[in-house]
Amino acid sequence: MTFPLMHGYDHINVVADLDPVAAVRDRELGERIRDYPKLLPAGSPDFGYAVQDGTRWRIVCAGETDPSTARYGLAFRLRERAQEDPANAPAMLAAAGRLDPEEGEQLAKDEWEIGDRRYRIIRIEKFTLIGGGAMEPPRATDGSRGDADSLIDRLIDPLAPAGLWEAQLRLNLVGHMPIPGTVPEMIQMEARHAIRAHPGVILLPPTFTMVEVHDGSYEPLTGGDDPVQARGNLAHYFTRLLPRLREFQGDPAGPDELKSWAMAGAEIEAADGPEFSTLGRTFRTVRISRMLRLGRDGPESPRPSDQERYGVAGMSG
Secondary structure, X not given: OOOOOOOOOOOOOEOXXXXXXXXXXXXXXXXXXXHOOEEEEOOOOEEEEXXXXXXXXXXXXXXXXXXXXXXXXXXXXXXXXXXXXXOOXXXXXXXXXXXXXXXXXXXXXXXXXXXXXXXXXXXXXXXXXXXXXXXXXXXXXXXXOOHHHOOOOEEOOXXXXXXXXXXXXXHHHHOOOOOOOOOOHHHHHHHHHHHHHOOEEEEEXXXXXXXXXXXXXXXXXXXXXXXHHHHHHHHHHHHHHHHHHHHHOOOOOOHHHHHHHHHHHHHHHHOXXXXXXXXXXXXXXXXXXXXXXXXXXXXXXXXXXXXXOOOOOOXXX
């Protein structure tokens, strides 16, 4: 079956009169671009899968750390769909059996055409804004994650209305590359190819990482979908994870340590602002922005280096 190409993949629909909420977010983005003017890669990409139905692509699942895990998720989805679509059930179950076999290795294939739908493993890049030697903290508009900010069943719409500052950031991201000298030349070559093959960029909802500050350097510890969740997960690190880790190591924490960790957890939960200290340690909430590259044929799939990083020989189609 021939599937439609993605309309407007390399366009940005700049709108002067945004809805009030979007306008406030765009103004705040402009303030952050001025205060944090540089782009910095923020770790390895995330992976998920998207589905094309007619002219529309939707992100069905995201947040996986490697392409293989995203394929397992797609296999689970196909087995679910097979129960609802008897006509295509044999093809769905056959694909799921290759992606998540009972025996043997997974087939590293990132695209499947089944009936009138196309399923694709997708690659989501992460970055952060930096300025004055600091990484961007949460924005005032980064509240608790709602359904509108979820990546589950999210329409990929490159022509959705955009403000001036969103347009500027997307244009800045078109040519975004790894910092020279920080990655092998093969990864640089793949990034250059991605810019040509997938010149469109859309922004996706951010995630948030809790880092410990050491003399200007940052050590990631935990994170979450919104600032409150990220801070809560850091509190749980002290109150739940550390005690269990010490038990596992055969060196249970004493009453004084448990009391100090409980105090740290309470102080973290009550913290107000992106940076705070407890137990003589300083922590900061960092905003991790996310982007998806788009091309004529839809969203970007994993790159060869993404496959090889996990010891998998990749197939894109």
